[in-house]
């Protein structure tokens with residue numbers, strides 16, 4: 114009994130001691146660390162504002178995150194924070210960083226192409242947050258803190274934030290609220306409107322890539338960005354499978370690799386260069402150089418997105434046999450996940466110098482009738498396409514390009530009955546058809562493609578194919594990568 118009460122007494126003394134200790138720690142910490150740091154953060158396609166948030170270790174941080182457009186997320190892996198911010202709503206995220214360091218924060222809800230760019234940094238300092246950070250970098254979006262010094266009175270500072278102005282006199286050690294004229298305080302509605310306005314002026318990224326398989330889309334080339342396009346087309350058709358199986362469905366066959374670059378001079382004007390080794394029936398070493406312009410944006414409340422493109426293709430590294438292309442790229446969303454495209458083109462001189470016609474000398478004995486056979490000189494084509502996003506970053510694509518004028522397929526000689534004399538020719542050409550699946554990872558995009566044309570430059574995919582029937586497809590890949598922006 115005696116023992117027990119002694120124990121209780123000792124315990125209560127211990128408790129009291131620990132309690133005082135804890136209180137004194139708390140007291141000293143409240144002296145140096147402001148208890149709560151409330152920071153307003155704006156989330157929108159595709160950035161956070163501010164992008165750098167500085168707080169102090171051990172401080173309770175209250176992030177007031179507002180989305181000005183669609184649903185976004187806010188996540189910091191190391192601090193186990195992952196929150197959803199509903200469209201046009203505000204979410205308060207409270208946490209207490211216990212270790213100093215730099216933490217990456219990012220959007221954790223897919224919000225469109227460019228989502229991967231939505232990142233920022235939380236800096237947790239050991240000591241007090243530097244004043245410049247507190248007043249400058251941290252004040253983005255809706256919050257707007259301003260610190261001004263009174264030139265006439267030394268030691269007087271005005272701090273303006275969230276429509277309030279406070280006068281701090283460090284010599285007299287007084288703090289006083291200064292009344293602001295009513296109209297100088299931005300109303301929350303105005304703040305949202307301003308944020309929306311800013312966003313309108315910012316070009317949006319279309320949720321599809323620059324090309325379906327061969328057909329181009331009206332995707333904007335962002336100013337200052339360099340975009341790489343790499344295409345790879347094998348030559349052996351997938352079907353009949355019995356033949357292609359031993360070559361891994363054609364993957365062992367001769368493949369054509371073409372490489373291109375486009376650069377955004379402004380957010381509308383871009384230049385493009387592309388080199389492809391083959392055209393039809395052999396090596397052409399074609400270089401295509403073009404200029405494009407982005408006219409309309411569906412996101413900018415136009416019914417369609419529209420881009421036009423003009424280019425010149427020259428064979429043998431741009432030294433001969435020129436073709437001139439004009440193309441329009443039109444795109445429209447048909448649902449939340451589907452997009453329709455139409456890309457009409459004219460290709461002047463697609464068969465210039467009659468270079469794809471059969472020649473008398475191709476035959477033995479020479480078939481003079483070949484000189485009379487004409488495949489036409491120019492091509493007009495009509496590329497139709499669809500893409501459907503089946504996952505946030507995965508799309509299925511289909512395209513179909515019928516054409517008129519010069520259409521190169523396979524040219525067969527027709528023999529006069531019972532002889533070996535060439536009496537005429539038949540040209541078998543099929544409309545271009547392609548389908549594929551695309552995966553976008555940040556600024557990369559990779560597509561596995563199937564198409565019945567091996568040539569990929571503007572004039573060639575539009576005017577010729579491998580003389581395959583539409584049932585026969587070759588496997589290919591498209592790779593694209595955006596640099597610099």
Ligand SMILES: [Cu+2]
Pocket residue numbers: 185186220221222223224225228229231
């Ligand atoms: Cu996002």
